[in-house]
Amino acid sequence: MNKVILMGRxxxxxxxxxxxxxxxxxxxxxxxxxxxxxxxxxxxxxxxxDFIGCVAFGKAAEFAEKYLHKxxxxxxxxxxxxxxxxxxxxxxxxxxxxxxxxxxxAESKNAAGGGNSSFGGGASFGGSSTAPAEAGDGFMNxxxxxxxxxxxxxx
Numbered sequence: 001m002n003k004v005i006l007m008g009r010x011x012x013x014x015x016x017x018x019x020x021x022x023x024x025x026x027x028x029x030x031x032x033x034x035x036x037x038x039x040x041x042x043x044x045x046x047x048x049x050d051f052i053g054c055v056a057f058g059k060a061a062e063f064a065e066k067y068l069h070k071x072x073x074x075x076x077x078x079x080x081x082x083x084x085x086x087x088x089x090x091x092x093x094x095x096x097x098x099x100x101x102x103x104x105x106a107e108s109k110n111a112a113g114g115g116n117s118s119f120g121g122g123a124s125f126g127g128s129s130t131a132p133a134e135a136g137d138g139f140m141n142x143x144x145x146x147x148x149x150x151x152x153x154x155x
Contacts, residue, residue, distance in 0.1 A: 002079040004098050006052060007106050008034035009073050014056075016065040026061035030054050030068065032076070054078070056100035063103065073106040 014030040033049045040046050054076060056064050068074065078100045087093050 003077065004080055005075070005077050006032055006034050006054075006098065007073070007075040008032035008049070008052070010068055010070055011051060012070050014061075014064040014068050016061065025058050026065060028056040028061035028064035028068075030056075030064065032074070052098060053096070054098045054100050055081075056103065060100050060103060067105075068103075074103055075106045076100050076103045078102070 009032065011031045011033050014028040017027050017029075019025045019027065030053075032052050032054055034052055035049050036047075039048055076098065078098045081097050081099045083095045083097075085093055085095070
């Protein structure tokens, strides 16, 4: 099985190109900076992220062109693909890329823009002013009286 799941930030805006021919298709290339989970004790100044080349085709490439830009935090799934080519000097160059199958935003616009809210922060669902308030532990306080039937809806 060849499956990759990554979360990171784009190091620059995606490079978008279109294939030639009657069935022209978009191809997007971008690099994700993916944080490592550990820091080396013997060298705390060492690189703490890996820079992974990604390529998206078709609709995924069009999505990247329209919505992704430098600094955007995304989560992707895909597969590793290796290849090689010969450069102008005659040297063989080996490549490794992640072919993107799915991509999605990994943070809200407010979080990306430096805002103070996070997912769901400040959101009010249901629109009722009598909605249960959030407790200090992050859970909602459910009132003991009214609004919740004591019976289970099944036998």
